[in-house]
Amino acid sequence: MKPISRRRFLKLGAGTSLVLGVYLTGCANESLLQAIPTPPPPAPAPIPSPVPSPAAAAPTAPPMPAPSAPAPTPAPTGPAFAPSAWLAIDTNGVATITVGKPDMGQGVRTALAMLLAEELELDWQNVRVEQAPADRRFGNQMVAGSASMRQLYGPLRQAGASALAMLLAAAAQQLQVDAASLKAEKGIISHAASGRSLRYGELVPVARTLPVPASAPLKAAEHFRLIGKPTPRVDNAAVATGQAIYGMDVRLPTMRYAVVARPPSFGSQVASFNADSAKAVPGVTDVVQIGSGVAVVASNTWAAFKGREALQITWQAGPYGQLDSAAIAESLRAGVSEPAAASAAQLVEASYDLPYLAHAPMEPMNCVADVRADSCELWVGTQSPGGAQAAAARMLGLPAERVTVNVTLLGGGFGRRADTDFVEEAVAISQAVGAPVKLVWSRADDMQHGSFRPISHHRLRGGLDGQGNVVAWSHRIATPGIGGMGGQMAASNARLPYSIRADVDAATVPQPVPTWFWRAVFSSQNGFVNESFLDELAAAANRDPFTVRRDLAQSPRLRTVLELAAEKAGWGAALPAGQGRGIAAHVEYGSFAAVVAEVRVDGGAVRVQRVVVAVDCGVAVNPLSIAAQVEGCVADGVSTTLKSAITIAGGQVQQTSFADYGWLRIGEMPVVETHLVPSSEEPGGIGELVYPAVPPALANAIFAASDRRVRRLPVRAEDL
Amino acid sequence: MLQLTINGASQTVDAPPDMPLLWALRDILGLTGTKYGCGVGVCGACTLHLDGVAVRSCQLPLSAAVGKTITTIEGLATNGELHPLQQAWIEADVPQCGYCQVGQLMSAAALLAKTARPSDAEIDAAMNDNICRCGTYQRIRVAIKQAADATEARR
Ligand code: FES
Ligand code: FES
Numbered sequence: 005m006k007p008i009s010r011r012r013f014l015k016l017g018a019g020t021s022l023v024l025g026v027y028l029t030g031c032a033n034e035s036l037l038q039a040i041p042t043p044p045p046p047a048p049a050p051i052p053s054p055v056p057s058p059a060a061a062a063p064t065a066p067p068m069p070a071p072s073a074p075a076p077t078p079a080p081t082g083p084a085f086a087p088s089a090w091l092a093i094d095t096n097g098v099a100t101i102t103v104g105k106p107d108m109g110q111g112v113r114t115a116l117a118m119l120l121a122e123e124l125e126l127d128w129q130n131v132r133v134e135q136a137p138a139d140r141r142f143g144n145q146m147v148a149g150s151a152s153m154r155q156l157y158g159p160l161r162q163a164g165a166s167a168l169a170m171l172l173a174a175a176a177q178q179l180q181v182d183a184a185s186l187k188a189e190k191g192i193i194s195h196a197a198s199g200r201s202l203r204y205g206e207l208v209p210v211a212r213t214l215p216v217p218a219s220a221p222l223k224a225a226e227h228f229r230l231i232g233k234p235t236p237r238v239d240n241a242a243v244a245t246g247q248a249i250y251g252m253d254v255r256l257p258t259m260r261y262a263v264v265a266r267p268p269s270f271g272s273q274v275a276s277f278n279a280d281s282a283k284a285v286p287g288v289t290d291v292v293q294i295g296s297g298v299a300v301v302a303s304n305t306w307a308a309f310k311g312r313e314a315l316q317i318t319w320q321a322g323p324y325g326q327l328d329s330a331a332i333a334e335s336l337r338a339g340v341s342e343p344a345a346a347s348a349a350q351l352v353e354a355s356y357d358l359p360y361l362a363h364a365p366m367e368p369m370n371c372v373a374d375v376r377a378d379s380c381e382l383w384v385g386t387q388s389p390g391g392a393q394a395a396a397a398r399m400l401g402l403p404a405e406r407v408t409v410n411v412t413l414l415g416g417g418f419g420r421r422a423d424t425d426f427v428e429e430a431v432a433i434s435q436a437v438g439a440p441v442k443l444v445w446s447r448a449d450d451m452q453h454g455s456f457r458p459i460s461h462h463r464l465r466g467g468l469d470g471q472g473n474v475v476a477w478s479h480r481i482a483t484p485g486i487g488g489m490g491g492q493m494a495a496s497n498a499r500l501p502y503s504i505r506a507d508v509d510a511a512t513v514p515q516p517v518p519t520w521f522w523r524a525v526f527s528s529q530n531g532f533v534n535e536s537f538l539d540e541l542a543a544a545a546n547r548d549p550f551t552v553r554r555d556l557a558q559s560p561r562l563r564t565v566l567e568l569a570a571e572k573a574g575w576g577a578a579l580p581a582g583q584g585r586g587i588a589a590h591v592e593y594g595s596f597a598a599v600v601a602e603v604r605v606d607g608g609a610v611r612v613q614r615v616v617v618a619v620d621c622g623v624a625v626n627p628l629s630i631a632a633q634v635e636g637c638v639a640d641g642v643s644t645t646l647k648s649a650i651t652i653a654g655g656q657v658q659q660t661s662f663a664d665y666g667w668l669r670i671g672e673m674p675v676v677e678t679h680l681v682p683s684s685e686e687p688g689g690i691g692e693l694v695y696p697a698v699p700p701a702l703a704n705a706i707f708a709a710s711d712r713r714v715r716r717l718p719v720r721a722e723d724l
Numbered sequence: 725m726l727q728l729t730i731n732g733a734s735q736t737v738d739a740p741p742d743m744p745l746l747w748a749l750r751d752i753l754g755l756t757g758t759k760y761g762c763g764v765g766v767c768g769a770c771t772l773h774l775d776g777v778a779v780r781s782c783q784l785p786l787s788a789a790v791g792k793t794i795t796t797i798e799g800l801a802t803n804g805e806l807h808p809l810q811q812a813w814i815e816a817d818v819p820q821c822g823y824c825q826v827g828q829l830m831s832a833a834a835l836l837a838k839t840a841r842p843s844d845a846e847i848d849a850a851m852n853d854n855i856c857r858c859g860t861y862q863r864i865r866v867a868i869k870q871a872a873d874a875t876e877a878r879r
Contacts, residue, residue, distance in 0.1 A: 107821075109820035109858045236814060237819060239822060240813065240817060240818070243813075243822035244819070244825065245798075245800075245801060245806070246756075246758070246796070246800075249756075250823060252756075252759070305747050305751055305760070306739075366767070366856070366857040366858070367821070368760070368761070415822070416857050416858060418857075447763060447764065447767070632817070632820055632858075635860070636859040636860075638859065639859020640859060661766050662762060662767050663764070663766045667857065668855075668859065669848075669852050669853075669861075670864060670865065671848035673861035675862070676862055
């Protein structure tokens with residue numbers, strides 16, 4: 005093998021000690037360090053530790069430059085330069101960027117770090133990325149609403165620029181020259197006139213004594229070296245070697261493992277239980293009742309599962325034991341109101357149905373909690389560090405500062421991990437047994453007892469004038485919604501990015517099935533409905549679905565992505581019989597997307613061949629990561645159009661794993677092409693942007709291929 | 725006490741023989757690289773090699789692993805050198821959340837050991853039971869081909 009690989013691997017190992025070295029300087033949360041367990045002797049591999057992703061290698065970018073051979077790292081000789089919570093540079097010049105936002109696969113650990121590194125002129129190869137615990141200094145740490153980049157593009161660049169100004173001032177002092185005559189590049193400040201230069205590490209003792217400037221000039225876009233450069237994730241090496249630490253991988257020395265026996269139907273409760281046979285399972289130590297069911301605690305996960313199987317529980321029948329999908333659908337149809345009357349040359353009516361969906365992140369829910377007398381420490385892959393902290397504090401009657409939340413990598417989130425139910429369970433169990441506990445949800449727990457994207461039923465009436473122009477659009481929604489925000493939120497989210505006056509209203513039809521935010525929230529339903537119905541109107545008017553959208557687009561940025569996607573996809577070019585193209589768009593989060601899908605319909609089967617996506621999300625900070633989010637949205641879109649649904653029978657979710665909750669396999673993945681519109685606008689969101697346009701693009705392509713209009717998801721063979 | 729051979733080293737495990745290898749690795753031996761995704765053999769997150777064959781460790785009782793050669797992700801790199809697939813995974817920026825990727829890598833490694841230059845159809849067949857909830861399949865395909873190329877170039 006090439007020697008480069010060997011050195012990279014060795015460097016990965018060295019990364020750990022560097023990170024620990026930084027922790028030792030006290031510039032990051034020291035409680036993390038205290039919590040590192042003693043390595044279990046038999047393990048020949050890197051020791052799992054509760055420190056989030058400790059083995060994160062230095063970021064890499066193709067083509068990969070050969071990193072220098074690892075030298076033994078001397079201990080820093082003094083305190084680090086840490087002008088903000090995000091940054092610490094030690095006297096060795098090692099720069100640690102601490103990211104406050106959790107990473108669930110959206111790539112914030114890389115993209116946010118790039119912002120600061122850009123302005124600070126760091127050598128990306130030598131940047132360490134750490135994960136912040138719940139900490140007010142990082143502001144809103146919740147990852148939701150595709151908001152991270154929009155929230156932090158300014159602040160993180162400013163933090164980098166301010167730090168650079170301080171280093172320049174320190175260098176000016178040390179070299180006795182004017183700061184304006186200095187130039188910073190890759191962690192070195194040089195004075196061209198005299199040929200002298202200083203490394204950032206050498207400037208630390210002086211820089212750390214200087215005041216942090218209120219503001220400092222930001223780089224002009226044409227001088228960006230990192231922003232806009234396709235940059236592989238900082239965690240790739242740790243992931244690919246199995247060293248990345250997810251919540252599920254956290255191990256504490258005296259930790260026990262817990263699973264919860266959950267009710268057989270919504271609203272059912274524990275009447276009584278007999279723990280004898282569960283406790284007879286070797287390894288089971290405790291059986292305790294908590295709010296959501298009965299927890300079985302054991303010395304390992306397997307024993308906990310076996311104990312749960314053996315546990316005898318008498319459940320009080322819940323009020324919803326007869327509930328099924330047909331009854332829910334019926335109540336939505338009964339609850340939806342009539343679309344407004346319209347006078348137009350031609351009326352078009354349609355109704356659409358979307359199912360409950362599970363988030364089903366690859367890593368089932370879990371949380372490690374250690375509740376002590378007057379404090380609590382959590383290790384958890386959460387989208388909401390502050391929410392987890394607040395939930396535990398509330399339960400334990402502790403001030404938030406007494407609850408430490410260590411944030412691990414998340415094995416997927418999609419909204420699910422913004423909830424705190426699994427955190428609360430772990431806290432309750434740890435409190436009950438007086439020991440650190442890792443709560444683990446099985447996949448069936450996750451499928452059946454999670455919270456779901458709400459089901460929805462839609463009725464639309466549209467009108468066309470004699471020339472085929474859309475002159476009326478009335479949309480009525482019935483949905484249980486999410487929590488108390490039911491119909492209201494669905495309706496406010498049903499706006500159209502086109503010059504069409506839409507009249508939208510929604511009815512809240514409560515159901516006992518728990519609901520929650522799922523990628524793109526209500527846009528995931530409204531996107532399908534709006535873009536499908538617009539296609540129906542275009543067909544009724546005998547107009548081209550692309551030109552209708554282009555001509556009605558309210559924003560020139562939307563028009564541009566529509567044109568780009570159409571052009572790249574070869575819109576209008578002939579396709580063989582049985583194949584078709586469909587187009588759809590979505591505007592949200594300050595970004596614009598257009599999707600053209602190409603499908604083949606063969607008997608009762610749909611094959612998605614190619615999906616072309618054009619995106620304008622403002623400044624594209626990390627194009628590689630943006631493309632990944634596009635690919636992920638397409639995969640979600642194909643899955644949920646063709647395969648996935650949560651159904652209810654006997655007051656319970658019927659699906660228990662990926663065997664019955666269908667999800668896309670590698671052979672079903674279409675070719676995805678992502679095209680970015682060059683832009684100097686402020687960055688918009690990307691994580692959820694493309695999803696809402698994918699199911700309608702597919703449905704519209706199915707119509708083009710087969711003349712069959714898909715009005716309920718997932719597509720059934722009988723609808724084709 | 726059961727005797728296992730994991731990544732070339734002999735290990736003693738104090739666990740019941742019906743415990744799936746997955747949990748012995750993760751909870752008892754501290755080898756958490758191998759992931760739990762479903763526990764019922766349908767997601768592929770727990771994939772490792774048993775005598776060179778990709779198997780689902782959540783479905784493999786310890787008793788069936790005794791006397792066999794077990795390779796986990798922690799043993800995929802040899803002599804301090806990343807496996808060409810690991811290198812390709814990093815360079816092609818495959819992972820999103822990364823949680824499925826250990827299983828993907830172990831399935832891909834078993835494929836390449838048998839088929840040096842797999843076709844798309846062979847990749848689809850070998851990787852079919854490894855679900856990626858984040859949708860990284862396109863990059864997985866690219867990385868497998870990249871690794872196959874790199875391996876051939878070295879021959
Ligand atoms: S955990 Fe073994 S196949 Fe899913
Ligand atoms: S990368 Fe998240 S499940 Fe595959």
